[in-house]
Amino acid sequence: MNIGVLGTGLMGKPLAQRLLQANYSVIAYNRTLSKLAPLESLGAKIAKTPLEAIQSADVLILMLTDAKAIREVILNPETANTLHNRTVIQMGTISPDDSQTIQKEVQGRGGDYLEAPVLGSIPQAQAGTLLVMVGANESQFKQWKGLLEQFGEQPKYIGEVGTASALKLALNQLIAALTSGFALSLGLIESQGVDIAKFMEILRESALYAPTFDKKLERMRQRNFDNPNFPTKHLLKDVDLFLSQAEKSGLNTDGLKGIRNLIQQTTALGLSDSDYSALFSAIHQ
Numbered sequence: 001m002n003i004g005v006l007g008t009g010l011m012g013k014p015l016a017q018r019l020l021q022a023n024y025s026v027i028a029y030n031r032t033l034s035k036l037a038p039l040e041s042l043g044a045k046i047a048k049t050p051l052e053a054i055q056s057a058d059v060l061i062l063m064l065t066d067a068k069a070i071r072e073v074i075l076n077p078e079t080a081n082t083l084h085n086r087t088v089i090q091m092g093t094i095s096p097d098d099s100q101t102i103q104k105e106v107q108g109r110g111g112d113y114l115e116a117p118v119l120g121s122i123p124q125a126q127a128g129t130l131l132v133m134v135g136a137n138e139s140q141f142k143q144w145k146g147l148l149e150q151f152g153e154q155p156k157y158i159g160e161v162g163t164a165s166a167l168k169l170a171l172n173q174l175i176a177a178l179t180s181g182f183a184l185s186l187g188l189i190e191s192q193g194v195d196i197a198k199f200m201e202i203l204r205e206s207a208l209y210a211p212t213f214d215k216k217l218e219r220m221r222q223r224n225f226d227n228p229n230f231p232t233k234h235l236l237k238d239v240d241l242f243l244s245q246a247e248k249s250g251l252n253t254d255g256l257k258g259i260r261n262l263i264q265q266t267t268a269l270g271l272s273d274s275d276y277s278a279l280f281s282a283i284h285q
Helices: 011-022 033-042 051-054 067-074 096-108 122-127 136-148 163-190 196-204 211-222 232-248 254-268 275-282
Strands: 002-006 027-029 060-063 087-090 112-113 131-135 158-161
Touching: 002 011, 002 051, 002 211, 011 027, 011 033, 011 122, 027 051, 051 067, 060 096, 067 096, 087 096, 096 112, 096 163, 096 232, 112 131, 112 136, 122 232, 131 136, 131 163, 158 163, 163 196, 163 211, 163 232, 163 254, 163 275, 196 211, 211 275, 232 254, 232 275, 254 275
Parallel strands: 002 027, 002 060, 060 087, 087 112, 131 158
Antiparallel strands: none
């Protein structure tokens, strides 16, 4: 089986590496060709165009930026008619509505489609310990479970296409909420001269604690937001997706809109490509 990996950025690259380590035949495509060199050295075939990748593959794994990029890569006039008898596994973060629309477009061209967004970042992708959430029918889940196990030991079947995308957005909304809430508390602790070690000791013993607080603590204290696993601009994109979908569902999103404003302020500080914990800089300047 030939697997095309389209989008080999922060997350796509380690996914492709996992497949190569498991002796799968991988055809890799990225709009920035220079990012493909490490995969080529590991044995991946390099496609210079999306068309070349699609024609060479039986199944396509997408780890692209957004729904617009997906359409530009696999549903453009040159590639759309090559999807016949190919399966598309969409693993990026897009809205449920977009995922369902893309599913219909792929199926309309004779292809098959399922979604499998993941929770985790580069270290988990490298180790194969991502949390994989699958939106598909049950037969698709059974068919592709073995492949998805290369990325996470126990892929979880969520429901039809759209359900896994919704779950992924719900989880990423918590990333924004937890990080901004912790940053605000840490800002008060610092400004009032409270011992940070004592603050963390009490927090860890409470029901309020989340492991992400310790993961981001030193980044915030040292204001070191380099080498991100998940940059601020991607969090902003996902928050915007959540807001759009939540408002369609009639939910009150006032709280998240405030957090979005903080993320926008962070990007205005020139920290768009930095780790998302950089929103501490917008809270405590």
